[in-house]
Amino acid sequence: MPEAAPSKKTSILSFRKGRGAVLRAISLDLKTVSRAAGSAFFQIGQTKVIAGIYGPHQSKLQTDQGQLKCTVTIAPFSGYRGVDAEMNASHKDRVGTAPAERMLAQQVAHAIRGCVRMERYPKSEIDLFVVVLQDDGGVLPASINAASLALVDAGIEMTGLVSAVHVGYAEGELFVDPAGDEQPLLEGLLLCAATSAPGGYGPGQPYRATNVTSFEVTGAFPPAPAGAPAPLTQALALGLDGCSAVGRCSTGPFCPRARKQRDCDLGGSPSRSRRALGLSTGSASPGTPAGGPPRSPKAHPGRGPLVERKLACGSPALGRRSGCSARPGLWAPARSAPVRCGGAALMCGGAALMCGGAVPMCGGRCSDVRVSPRRIGPSKECGVK
Amino acid sequence: MLSAGERSFIEDGIAAGIRVDGRAPFTFREMTLEVDVLPQANGSARLQLGSRTSKTNVLVGVKAELGRYLSKAESAAATVEQDDSDERPVASQLGGRIDVTVQCTAGVHISDPMLWSHSSQSPEAVAAPEPAATSGVDGAADADASAGATQLGATQGGGEGTLTSEETEQLLSQRLTTLLNTGGAYKSLLEVVPAQYYWILHVDALVFEDNGNLLDALALATRAALHNTRVPRLKSTEGPTGEAELEVPEGTLADDDAQNIRIPIEPCPTFITFNRVGPAASGNPLQGFIVDALPAEERCSSVRLCVGITSGGVTSTTLKEGPASLSGQVLIELLDRARASGSALLGAFDQALARLERRRAAAVRCAMEGSFAPPPEEAESTVPEGPLTEGEEISRTVLPLLNVTPAAAASA
Numbered sequence: 001m002p003e004a005a006p007s008k009k010t011s012i013l014s015f016r017k018g019r020g021a022v023l024r025a026i027s028l029d030l031k032t033v034s035r036a037a038g039s040a041f042f043q044i045g046q047t048k049v050i051a052g053i054y055g056p057h058q059s060k061l062q063t064d065q066g067q068l069k070c071t072v073t074i075a076p077f078s079g080y081r082g083v084d085a086e087m088n089a090s091h092k093d094r095v096g097t098a099p100a101e102r103m104l105a106q107q108v109a110h111a112i113r114g115c116v117r118m119e120r121y122p123k124s125e126i127d128l129f130v131v132v133l134q135d136d137g138g139v140l141p142a143s144i145n146a147a148s149l150a151l152v153d154a155g156i157e158m159t160g161l162v163s164a165v166h167v168g169y170a171e172g173e174l175f176v177d178p179a180g181d182e183q184p185l186l187e188g189l190l191l192c193a194a195t196s197a198p199g200g201y202g203p204g205q206p207y208r209a210t211n212v213t214s215f216e217v218t219g220a221f222p223p224a225p226a227g228a229p230a231p232l233t234q235a236l237a238l239g240l241d242g243c244s245a246v247g248r249c250s251t252g253p254f255c256p257r258a259r260k261q262r263d264c265d266l267g268g269s270p271s272r273s274r275r276a277l278g279l280s281t282g283s284a285s286p287g288t289p290a291g292g293p294p295r296s297p298k299a300h301p302g303r304g305p306l307v308e309r310k311l312a313c314g315s316p317a318l319g320r321r322s323g324c325s326a327r328p329g330l331w332a333p334a335r336s337a338p339v340r341c342g343g344a345a346l347m348c349g350g351a352a353l354m355c356g357g358a359v360p361m362c363g364g365r366c367s368d369v370r371v372s373p374r375r376i377g378p379s380k381e382c383g384v385k
Numbered sequence: 386m387l388s389a390g391e392r393s394f395i396e397d398g399i400a401a402g403i404r405v406d407g408r409a410p411f412t413f414r415e416m417t418l419e420v421d422v423l424p425q426a427n428g429s430a431r432l433q434l435g436s437r438t439s440k441t442n443v444l445v446g447v448k449a450e451l452g453r454y455l456s457k458a459e460s461a462a463a464t465v466e467q468d469d470s471d472e473r474p475v476a477s478q479l480g481g482r483i484d485v486t487v488q489c490t491a492g493v494h495i496s497d498p499m500l501w502s503h504s505s506q507s508p509e510a511v512a513a514p515e516p517a518a519t520s521g522v523d524g525a526a527d528a529d530a531s532a533g534a535t536q537l538g539a540t541q542g543g544g545e546g547t548l549t550s551e552e553t554e555q556l557l558s559q560r561l562t563t564l565l566n567t568g569g570a571y572k573s574l575l576e577v578v579p580a581q582y583y584w585i586l587h588v589d590a591l592v593f594e595d596n597g598n599l600l601d602a603l604a605l606a607t608r609a610a611l612h613n614t615r616v617p618r619l620k621s622t623e624g625p626t627g628e629a630e631l632e633v634p635e636g637t638l639a640d641d642d643a644q645n646i647r648i649p650i651e652p653c654p655t656f657i658t659f660n661r662v663g664p665a666a667s668g669n670p671l672q673g674f675i676v677d678a679l680p681a682e683e684r685c686s687s688v689r690l691c692v693g694i695t696s697g698g699v700t701s702t703t704l705k706e707g708p709a710s711l712s713g714q715v716l717i718e719l720l721d722r723a724r725a726s727g728s729a730l731l732g733a734f735d736q737a738l739a740r741l742e743r744r745r746a747a748a749v750r751c752a753m754e755g756s757f758a759p760p761p762e763e764a765e766s767t768v769p770e771g772p773l774t775e776g777e778e779i780s781r782t783v784l785p786l787l788n789v790t791p792a793a794a795a796s797a
Contacts, residue, residue: 020494039621114708187568188701195710211710215690216703223698223724230724233702240713 038154044147046136051146056124066121070109111193111214136179164193165242189217192239209243396663427613432606481575481583485563570652660686694727726789
């Protein structure tokens with residue numbers, strides 16, 4: 001962008017000065033595609049991605065390991081801008097979205113392939129379809145998150161959940177999960193996709209991502225200034241924290257027992273988190289429409305009590321899949337109601353957590369915080385491909 | 386296709402710090418570098434990594450083209466389409482850049498299995514997948530808790546689909562283009578008339594042989610070719626509409642350097658690729674990592690990190706490939722090592738390029754003035770330049786085995 005005015009650049013990023021370690025609000029939904037073996041909807045901020053898994057079904061090749069075929073479709077209405085378009089000045093990517101779709105498919109497949117136990121599915125194929133519905137920055141990490149949730153929903157055997165996050169570098173500071181307006185202003189961008197160490201996640205332990213499955217840097221990170229660690233090293237640490245936070249949000253629905261013992265607080269809208277902390281709510285929060293989570297315990301009788309209010313996430317209680325946390329190999333949840341999990345606090349370096357996940361970026365987006373997202377399309381009949 | 390015996394031989398050797406050709410883990414093969422090999426190109430270089438039977442051989446040529454930004458009237462009227470006509474200069478909105486295209490000559494087999502795993506195409510287009518021997522699950526043997534569980538052992542190429550050669554070429558081209566254009570450093574350096582005219586450098590790389598470490602070889606050869614590139618110094622005059630008009634000279638470049646502009650390579654990054662062979666060790670995070678892998682070593686490798694690094698220590702395009710995962714601590718150590726090794730590698734490489742440039746300048750002076758005496762400023766060069774040895778030409782030099790371990794580099 002040769003004509004970008006410097007004043008515009010500083011005004012957008014200045015909203016995030018000192019708050020670089022906060023993720024946008026996360027919403028996720030399972031079983032969005034009824035005809036798929038497993039599907040998930042993942043939303044972070046205003047970036048929305050649906051993933052669907054079809055399979056495993058028989059393939060023509062007689063191989064010892066299954067094949068995972070990934071296809072990404074970017075919807076024409078999504079406003080996809082392409083994170084690399086500004087940074088790399090590669091004109092080929094501007095001609096159409098097809099190269100971007102192929103590139104995203106490669107990247108998503110690379111990030112999750114290492115964690116899927118393909119040796120359990122010989123002579124089979126698993127098809128993964130990812131549809132990008134809206135692009136507001138962070139499409140690739142959202143696709144990776146949605147894809148791993150869909151795999152879990154389908155009951156495909158995995159060694160762990162993969163979560164991903166972007167970390168951007170600009171003006172000497174690191175920003176996790178940069179939004180669409182912020183991405184062209186970054187000097188360097190890191191995609192970090194990570195999974196937990198085996199046996200590293202279970203009741204009593206918060207989800208912690210340590211093993212990096214995909215690490216891609218675009219742009220440029222400067223070398224280490226004297227006496228301080230290099231920005232790329234700090235970005236990696238921040239990325240792992242971000243993956244841990246996303247992983248905590250994603251694994252919340254699957255292991256209610258683990259959630260009870262978890263000590264992290266997932267804040268939703270600011271009013272919700274204030275309620276959790278016992279403060280007065282003030283006026284009606286914009287993020288709790290009538291169809292919000294408080295309705296859920298009644299709508300799903302027999303599911304057991306809502307987990308304690310300490311988890312301000314407010315997700316409805318889920319099917320009792322006892323022992324799913326004890327078996328690290330198997331991540332399939334019970335057939336349960338869709339879950340909503342709002343907001344994600346980021347625990348950075350063991351410091352006190354920052355709750356109230358939605359960050360007001362610019363232009364009054366804080367009023368768009370929604371804890372329970374609208375379902376995309378008609379609920380039961382929506383199919384992907 | 387490696388047998389289990391060969392694989393364990395390679396892995397055990399690297400665990401003990403010795404590779405199959407006797408190198409240390411962080412040592413590059415001997416490089417032979419030639420510049421000015423294509424007289425019709427603005428710049429060219431040929432790099433041979435290794436020697437005798439197992440070498441990676443690439444040739445890179447650079448041609449410069451003039452581009453101009455669309456004027457306001459044009460950008461308002463037409464869509465931004467590449468103009469296929471012969472009109473010069475090319476009009477677009479993108480600005481100065483370097484476009485890399487990689488081609489493999491006939492008969493070249495890209496030996497790198499991790500490039501194959503990037504394919505998301507259906508396997509119908511694929512030849513027979515890897516035999517079952519390579520898909521044996523070594524994952525159970527990796528008992529190391531920190532990184533072992535996600536290593537599914539030898540899964541590369543396990544029937545996931547191979548790339549056609551066009552796709553391999555496109556992948557390599559795209560990686561190199563991304564590497565060279567990140568940060569916009571060249572965008573401003575390639576401006577002829579600010580906001581009006583700029584240079585587009587078309588870099589065409591030909592791969593003659595691939596025996597391991599192709600990406601690094603391509604990046605280094607491109608660096609040498611860019612160092613060798615000269616574009617004519619253009620005069621701009623004020624046109625009737627207020628926009629500058631350039632005189633674009635036809636014909637070959639003048640030998641006299643006063644009329645040419647050199648392309649600076651300080652902002653040019655190179656790739657340095659680290660492959661991990663064998664299981665991770667909890668004691669030493671860099672256990673098992675090697676640089677400049679041979680094809681057999683690439684097949685044993687379960688994870689790879691390609692780091693783009695400049696001589697100033699700026700880290701640009703970086704990619705991790707391979708089915709295994711890397712723990713955060715290993716990644717941090719590896720990135721630090723990449724910075725140190727990158728500066729050692731580029732230091733030696735740039736010295737070789739400077740050596741070639743001095744010889745070339747001396748030869749040009751010889752031809753123009755008929756004198757053999759070096760000019761006074763050359764006498765202060767710190768690198769002693771002996772007489773050309775038998776067999777070495779003016780435009781060719783050899784870099785010996787280069788150890789890029791930080792301890793060795795500091796003592797060198």
